[in-house]
Amino acid sequence: MPVPVPTDDPISLLLSPPPNETSEEAALRLAKEAEARRVSDEIDRKLQVERDALKNQNVLKMLLLGQSESGKSTTLKNIQRIQAPDSWEAERRAWRTVIHLNLVRAVNTILDALQSEVAQVSSFHPNSPPLDPLSDSDDDHDLSFRQPPSSPPPPSRVPSHLLERHSALRLQFAPLRRVEEDLKMALGAGADEITDVASSHGHAMVATPFDATSIYSTSMSSNDSHTRRSRGREPSVRSHDAWKSTVVNGRTSTSPGARRGTGSSPKGENTEVIAMFRSDIKALWKDDGVREVLARQKVILGDSAEYFFKHVDRIASRHYEPTDDDVVRARLRTVGVQEYRIPFIRAAAVDREFIGKEWRIYDVGGSRTMRAAWLPYFEDVQAILFLAPISCFDERLAEDRSVNRVKDSFILWKSIVGSGLLAKSIIILFLNKCDLLDKKLKGGVSVKKYIPRYGDRENSMPVFGRYLREKFRDYMNEYSPERRPFYGYLTSVVDTKATAATLTSIQDGILQGYLEKGMLL
Numbered sequence: 001m002p003v004p005v006p007t008d009d010p011i012s013l014l015l016s017p018p019p020n021e022t023s024e025e026a027a028l029r030l031a032k033e034a035e036a037r038r039v040s041d042e043i044d045r046k047l048q049v050e051r052d053a054l055k056n057q058n059v060l061k062m063l064l065l066g067q068s069e070s071g072k073s074t075t076l077k078n079i080q081r082i083q084a085p086d087s088w089e090a091e092r093r094a095w096r097t098v099i100h101l102n103l104v105r106a107v108n109t110i111l112d113a114l115q116s117e118v119a120q121v122s123s124f125h126p127n128s129p130p131l132d133p134l135s136d137s138d139d140d141h142d143l144s145f146r147q148p149p150s151s152p153p154p155p156s157r158v159p160s161h162l163l164e165r166h167s168a169l170r171l172q173f174a175p176l177r178r179v180e181e182d183l184k185m186a187l188g189a190g191a192d193e194i195t196d197v198a199s200s201h202g203h204a205m206v207a208t209p210f211d212a213t214s215i216y217s218t219s220m221s222s223n224d225s226h227t228r229r230s231r232g233r234e235p236s237v238r239s240h241d242a243w244k245s246t247v248v249n250g251r252t253s254t255s256p257g258a259r260r261g262t263g264s265s266p267k268g269e270n271t272e273v274i275a276m277f278r279s280d281i282k283a284l285w286k287d288d289g290v291r292e293v294l295a296r297q298k299v300i301l302g303d304s305a306e307y308f309f310k311h312v313d314r315i316a317s318r319h320y321e322p323t324d325d326d327v328v329r330a331r332l333r334t335v336g337v338q339e340y341r342i343p344f345i346r347a348a349a350v351d352r353e354f355i356g357k358e359w360r361i362y363d364v365g366g367s368r369t370m371r372a373a374w375l376p377y378f379e380d381v382q383a384i385l386f387l388a389p390i391s392c393f394d395e396r397l398a399e400d401r402s403v404n405r406v407k408d409s410f411i412l413w414k415s416i417v418g419s420g421l422l423a424k425s426i427i428i429l430f431l432n433k434c435d436l437l438d439k440k441l442k443g444g445v446s447v448k449k450y451i452p453r454y455g456d457r458e459n460s461m462p463v464f465g466r467y468l469r470e471k472f473r474d475y476m477n478e479y480s481p482e483r484r485p486f487y488g489y490l491t492s493v494v495d496t497k498a499t500a501a502t503l504t505s506i507q508d509g510i511l512q513g514y515l516e517k518g519m520l521l
C-alpha cells in the first residue's frame with residue numbers, strides 16, 4: 001500500500017518513487033539508493049575512525065575559514081614560520097615558482113589592459129561590470145550594501161606614446177605568455193584564479209557550507225538543520241605539498257619544451273627569461289600611462305602584485321631565493337581542503353603536558369565553489385580561525401559579481417557562529433587586510449558610498465575596523481546557539497611580526513582554556 005506523500009515536504013518528495021514506475025525501474029532505483037547509502041555509511045565510518053584517532057592522540061583540530069583571498073593560507077604560513085621552522089625552510093625554494101607566476105601574471109594582465117584600451121573597448125570593465133545596485137531594502141536587516149552603478153569610463157587620456165608603443169610592447173613581452181603557461185602547468189589547479197561561475201568546473205556554488213544538502217542529509221544524527229551534509233562527493237584531504245615536490249625536484253620541468261612533450265629545454269629556462277625582462281618589467285610598472293590605464297579600467301592585479309613589482313630587481317634575477325616576506329606574499333589558490341600537522345612548540349611555556357602534542361590545521365579553498373567541501377571537517381573542531389577581509393567593502397566576489405565581499409563574509413560568519421555542530425568550538429575572527437583598507441581610505445574611497453548606514457563616521461581604518469568588528473560581534477551574539485566569548489582582531493597577516501604576536505597569544509589562550517577544562521589530557 002503506497003504511503004501518501006505530504007506535498008509540502010521536499011525530502012519526502014525527493015525520496016518518493018516516480019509515478020508509473022515499472023518493477024524493473026523500481027529495482028534499479030532501490031539498488032542505486034542502496035549503493036549511495038553504502039558509500040555514505042563508508043564515509044561516516046572513515047570519519048569516525050579519524051575522529052577516534054584524533055582523540056587518542058591529544059590533537060587539537062583547527063579550521064581556517066573565510067572567503068577566497070581572505071588570507072587563510074597566508075595565516076597558515078605565519079603559523080608554519082613560527083611553529084614548524086624546519087619545513088618552512090625546506091619549502092622556501094618551492095615558492096619561487098609561485099612568486100614568478102604572480103609577477104608574470106601581473107605583467108600579462110597589464111598588457112591585456114593596454115590591449116583593450118587600444119582596441120577602444122572603452123566601455124568594457126573587466127573587474128566591474130555594471131550591475132543593479134544592492135539597495136537599502138536588501139535582506140541584511142541592519143547593515144546593507146550599495147554598489148553604486150558604474151559610471152561610464154572617461155574618454156581615454158592615455159599618453160599617445162603608450163598607445164603607439166603598444167604593439168611593440170606586446171611583441172616584446174610575448175615570451176612571458178609562454179612562461180605563464182609553463183608555470184601554471186607546474187603548479188596545477190591552484191595556479192588559476194576562479195574568475196566567475198563559468199570557471200567553477202561543475203562545483204556547486206553555495207553561499208555557506210550548510211547549503212549543500214542532499215536527500216541523505218536526514219540520516220545525520222544531529223537534528224540541527226545546519227549539520228546537513230552533502231554526500232555527493234567523498235570528502236578528501238589533499239596533499240598540500242604535491243606541487244612543492246614537483247617544482248623543487250623538477251619532476252615536471254617548467255620549461256616550454258617539456259610542456260609540449262619534447263622535454264628539450266633545460267630546467268630553469270623560465271627563470272632565465274624572467275631575468276632577461278627585469279628592466280622592461282620595471283619600466284612598464286613605472287610608466288605613468290600604465291598606471292592610468294589600470295586605474296581607468298579598475299584592473300585588480302592581486303594584493304601582492306605591487307610588492308612583487310617593488311622587489312623585481314631581486315625576484316627577476318637568475319639566483320633568486322625567496323625571503324620570508326616573499327613567501328608570505330605569494331598567492332596560490334587553495335583547492336579543496338588541505339591538512340597540516342604542526343607541533344605545539346610554544347606549549348612548554350603554557351604547560352609541559354603539551355609537549356609532543358600537535359595542531360591538526362585544515363586550510364580550505366574559500367570560494368563559493370569550494371564551500372560544500374568544508375562540512376565533513378566540522379565535527380569535533382576545537383578552534384576556528386575565521387578571516388574576513390575588510391579592505392574589500394567596495395568589491396564583489398570573483399565567482400558571483402552580484403555579491404559584495406563584506407556582505408558575503410557576514411553571510412558566512414552568521415552560518416558558522418549559528419551552527420549547532422560548532423557550538424562548542426572557540427571562534428576567533430581576524431578582520432584582515434587592514435593595511436590595504438588604510439591605503440584605500442586614505443586614497444579617498446568613501447565607506448558611506450557603499451554602506452550608507454556608516455553615515456558620517458570618520459572615514460578611517462581604525463574607526464571603520466571597529467565598526468565592522470562590532471557588527472561581527474553582534475551577529476555572533478544574535479546567532480550563536482549558546483553564549484560564547486567573542487575574540488576579534490584587526491589584522492594585516494602579511495605583517496609577520498605582529499601576526500606572530502597575535503597567533504602566539506591566541507594559541508596560549510586556547511591551550512590554557514583546554515587545559516583548565518581538562519579536555520586535552
Ligand SMILES: Nc1nc2c(ncn2[C@@H]2O[C@H](COP(=O)(O)OP(=O)(O)OP(=O)(O)O)[C@@H](O)[C@H]2O)c(=O)[nH]1
Binds near residue numbers: 328329495
Ligand atoms: N596586503 C595584504 N595582503 C594580504 C593580507 N592577507 C592576505 N593577503 C594577500 O592576499 C592574497 C590572498 O591570500 P590567501 O592567503 O592566498 O587567501 P586564501 O584565503 O587562502 O584564499 P583561497 O585559497 O582562495 O581560499 C595573497 O596574495 C596574500 O599575500 C593582508 O593582510 N594584507
Ligand SMILES: [Mg+2]
Binds near residue numbers: 072363364366
Ligand atoms: Mg588559500
